[in-house]
Amino acid sequence: MAKTPSNMLPLGTPAPKFWLKDTNSNYNYSIEDLRGDKGTLVMFICNHCPYVHHVMDEVIMIANDYRVQGIGIIAISSNDTDKYPQDGPEYMTQFAFENKMDFPYLFDETQETAKAFDAACTPDFYLFDSGDKLVYRGQLDDSRPGNNIPLSGSDLRNAIDGILYNRSIPENQKPSVGCTIKWKAPM
Structure with a gap:
């Protein structure tokens, strides 16, 4: 388990654009389609990362x-699903179902x-305000697999509450830590 x-x-960065397939619905979506x-x-x-497995219950509670x-x-x-086939779309659908992910x-x-x-690890969290500007990027909380700190989602929840209740969101934010994104070899 590499950390x-x-x-x-950088905070204030506009939300990057994308057009990606949702493995739950098989529809393609942009960030504009899914923004709140x-x-x-x-x-x-991703499906196989122990850091993701560690936080999924709290992620689902935050989403709900x-x-x-x-x-x-x-x-x-x-x-890269060629090297990590367990992260392929069919397994993503299964992972979403097993974890009761009711979001794309x-x-x-x-x-x-x-x-x-500029994502580096799983899990990696990015929170954008209603103007699609980055206000938080970093960890869910201080809990990690094996460190005996209970999951709370406190860092991410505080940032979301900052948006909802017009509170300041501290700029000093702790990075998330997890497994590296499995990059494809350059062609």
């Missing part, structure tokens, strides 16, 4: 708590979306 931190895309009225959470996850409050929730998998789980086959977000 890779987030790259920490008050903000949008984009998560880079905040979608009804106007936050769009989007998950994206960008791993998009497949970034070309990895261009992950590159546009």
Whole structure:
């Protein structure tokens, strides 16, 4: 389990554009299609990462708590499925079903979306305000597999609450830590 931190895309960055297939519905979506009225959470996850497995229950609770409050929730998998077939679209559908993911789980086959977000690890979290400007990127909370700190989602929840309740969101944010995105070999 290699620990890779987030790259920490600069705050204020506009939400990168994408057009990706949702493995839950088989429809293609853009960020404009899925954005929330008050903000949008984009998560880079994958099916096999132990860091993702560790946080999924809290991720589902966050999605359920905040979608009804106007936050769009989007998950994206960008791993190289030639080398990691367990992260392929058919397995993404199964993973979403098993984890009761009631939000789009998009497949970034070309990895261009992950590159546009400067995503580095799974899980990696990006929160955009209603104007599609980045206000938070970083960790869910301090919990990691094996460190005995209970999951709370506190860092991400505080940032989402900042959007919803017009509170300041600290600029000093801790990077997420997880497995590296499995990049395709350059051609």
